[in-house]
Amino acid sequence: MLDNNSTKAINLTIPRPLMLPILLLAMATASMATTPSIDKKCLYVSSFHEGHEWSDTIENSIREKMKGQCELRKVEMDSENNTSPDEIFKVTNSIIKVIDDWQPDVVITSDDTAAKYLIATHYRDDKTPFVFSGVNGTVDEYGFPFKNVTGIIEVAPIKTMLREAVKISRFGRRAVYLGPDIALEKKNFSRMKLIAEEFKISLEPLYYSSFSQWKRALLKINEYDFAVMGSNADTKNWAFDNELETVLEVIKKPTFTTDISMMPYTAFGFTKLATEQGEWAAEVAIRILNGTPPNEIPMASNKKWEFWVNEDIISRLSTPINRRLLRKAKRLQTAALD
């Protein structure tokens, strides 16, 4: 905090004529010691496409953190569009080709698609270092850790959410999980159900394949004590319409989610932070660029999460909500959704 621009040079004892050369020398030395050469190459592989908020946030965090550390390139697997095995195969091969041709010093991936189809399939114990991020819940299915792979696992605050859900619903233990009918959601449900059992919550799945199915599924929420909203991944044509407005207005039971993108339709949110994923991955990548082998860097999981409320939906609930809880929660704002 000391801003040493006093009228007296109060802490400088080095003769002024020598100050500039020493300063320049020190800066150069520091740069050599701590900063990788700018000719280092880093590749970022996104499982999604540009415009995917989660993935974009991770990318932005990585770019922010690694500014000046290496030349950063980005490739996308666009898993929401490349859903068939052929499409996945083709996009994976194209990325492998980039890696082979460009020879990046480190590859950073985000989310499960890249971890599964690229790292686990093609680069087990390879010479190319990989840093994964945003892998949901566990990496056991991918066989990590490899000698050349480390990263951060994306852990949703499911326990917190379910504990608060029981309190908010006045100790209701009958719950429903609404999720798209995809493998990832089923995996998420399975993991959540195990945790729910710890709280003696009866959690039933209700999968949907379209927006309209989802809206109908919403109408069943009032039959439970509360509902958990899965993601809207792979569900197309999502948008507010009059029907959705009407449906949301009749929901009287509290709803919970760990997916920030579902907050416009959910009363309470307990969400992870994409920035934490990106920042950790970047920190690890920098250490690898600086010479640390990936297997010497332990895998981590995220610690930060956020608590949201949607006041419009809460205002329509039949269950009275503890106001002190509400005073803690973040307000859902339009800006936060953009």
Place this chain on the structure above:
Amino acid sequence: MPVTTDNTLKLSALMGAIVIFTIVALLALWVSHSTVTKELSKQALRSTQQINEKLTLVSGTLHSMAAVHQASATGFEPTQFEMFADKLVSNQASITATGRYDVVLYEDLEHLQSDTQLHGVVKFQPTTITDEGIITPLDSKSQYTILIAFFPQDPVSANLIGLDFSELTSTQSAILESISRNAPIPAELPARWLATGQLNLFVPTYYGYQIPDSAEDRSLQTDGGYFITLDLNEIIAQVTGDEFPLSIGISVRSINNDTLLVNQGAGLNEQQIATRFFPSLPIKHHLRIGSESATVVYRTPAGVTQTQLLSAMIKGLIALALFLIGLAIFTAVKISRAETVANKLALAKEREQALVTLNSLQDGVITTDQADIIEFVNPSMLDVLNTNRAALVGLPLEEVLSANFTAENSVASYNDADSSNISSINSIRQLLDNSQETKFFDCHSSAIVDQDNNKIGAILTMRDISKEHALTTKLAHQATHDALTALPNRRKFESLLEKIMLQKEAVASGCFVVGYIDLDQFKLVNDTVGHAAGDALLKKLAIDLESLAPENITIARLGGDEFGFISTKHNGNQCANDDNTTNQKSDGYRPNNQSKNKNTKVATGIARLFHEFFQSYFYQTQDNTFSIRASIGLTTIKPDHSTINDVLTEVDIACYTAKDSGRNGYVIYDAEDVETKQREGEMLYLPMLQTALKNDRFVLYTQPIASTNAGTKNPFHHYECLLRLIDDDGEIVTPYKFIVAAERYDLINDIDRWVIESAFSQIDKLRGTALENTIFSINLSGQSAVDSSMPDFIEEKLTEHNINSSNICFELTETAVISNFAQAQKLIAFARNRGCTIALDDFGAGASSYGYLKNLEVDYLKIDGQFVKEMTSNKVDFEMVRSMNAVGKALGIKTIAEFVESEDIMQELASINVDFAQGYHIGKPAPMADLLDSDRLQYVA
């Protein structure tokens, strides 16, 4: 040395002194200042680092409070805050207070109130506070930023709970800025805030568990924040302690840098003299407080600077003193050398000048050594002594003086109280040299003394004052002797009398006699043969009297035709002139001249001596032979006479009595004599008259004069103004008792003037009344009648009081007119020309010279009352009145009869055509003021 050069030298010395003082003082100040500044700079740096550490700690603490809040599952916990704040304030003395503010929506307000109250927060309503510290409730609004917790909380600070910070511009700005920067921001709180003048740092908190990354999100998600009040003085005190040599000030400006939020510590605004010369101080350091900059300023305390200045001044003064001492020594040596040379030259010059002077002096000069042996005699002195220098040098001075001079009138003067130390002596000595004319010398002898006042010689100067001595002697004689007769004058006479009166025992012998000799009708000699003959008579008479008088009698001329004599010697109990005076007889002895004792015998003898002398003394001129007679008054000096006036008054009375008794006689004063008593009585009025004139103790009465045809009926058209005196007992005294004394002692003229002034001023007041045309007669004495200045006085008073002249009639007695006829005629002519009338008073009582009457132009003839009062019973008186009336009528003069005391007289007067009458029958004298009584006065339109 020329004056200009001397002044230039002084100016140069002064300028040099100033320059040396200034240079030394500034050098001392510079050295002192630089040394102190270096040391102080080191201490300032250490101090700033310590302040920085403390501020960092405080800032970190504030961040910690926000972080704990952020991590809390329920946000703000009052109990948790209370414990945290308690530890914070008690462990960090610089933190005096802390608090929590919440952003609250209107719909949440009620819940917040009830919820916080459950946790020990006082019941509150949203309020705001003015700069004067007045807290007022707020109207409803959509969102508040409310103070919900304050530590330390007490009954006073509890009032602040509910305060809406968003209502206060400064706090709202700071809160928004703290959100924008997500950092502690200082803010100014209201002037009457609990901890005014201290630094308040605000840090925001947010909903949820994470701090939003963007400023926009932070603005949307803020749920309030915490603030800490920081006492910068306490930090300064902790850092500096008691021995710190600098005064420290910390200033923090508001976020927009236009308001000085805090200006803690001393000396920020001081202007030190030293810093004006050496602006290396103050030292300024900039610190970060939150995201703001604070300035720490160090100044040299006044004491340090003053000590430096004082030290520098002292060093400068020492240098100045050394310079001045050196300059003084140099100058003194230089002057001493110059003076030594100059003194030698001056001494030689002065010696030469002295010798020349002494040799050229007209006065004689002798100088002696310590033993009064003559060392030097100048030429003038040699001329006086008619000798040469060799004959005198080496002789004792006193020997020379006593051989040649006789001393007289020695006067000694001393330079101090020690009579033995005579510094100078003045004396007049007469030269003892029969071969020359008598010469007197004024001798002045002065002692010559050294620096210790020891006599080392003497100088005697002798100036020939023979001429002055002769002149002085002559003047002394003239002062005491009459120039005409060479007899002792009145001064000498009175001096001689005074000396005699001091000889009390001799006086008791009754041998000393004093007398006046007043020549009778001496005026006749002057008027007949002229004043020269008169003077010759006086000179001859003086010689003859001196020849006549025994040795023990001194004759003096006292003035005019008045001589005095005084017996001055006696032989024990035997008076010097007993034998030849006591048996002499004379018929000229007027009073009860039975000698009762020896005193009278002596006086009688002397009186007879002179009286008999005059019985056969004649003065013969070429054409006339005058028989010279004299009235002699004398008295014996007695022990009970305390002053010479006592003696001379008796002589005066005796002489006056002798004169009044028909002249050519002598009177020896006898206190028991009736006539003497009368004279004395008259004289007693003298002081009374003087007092009356001085204190306005006279009053005017008027007595009416009526026409014999009109009778006694008022109104009267003519009044006579009569003078009265009010004595010490308030009694009215008529003029018959005091007029003689007034005339004899020359007071009558002043009295007449008083009468004129008083009468005119009262007549002036009658203007416009029925008495406006009344005639008022005013008596003028003989002395006033012949007073040449009287016409001017009358003219002045007529004009001053604007008197109609026809109202005024002046009465003159026949005697007064005759005494100086010519002058009286002038007065009469003036009065008549001026329009006044003239009355001849008391006609018939004096000479009654119809010849005078014929030549006088008078308007009224007042027939003396002695003829009128008995005219009805005495045919002679009747005829006298008729005769005088007839003469008056023949001359065209109106007649007034006095003493008309009955109707019979009135009718008789009317029968013989006397015009007017005056007397008790007409009206008694009454105060003139009565005429002015407004009740009686009739005013005319």
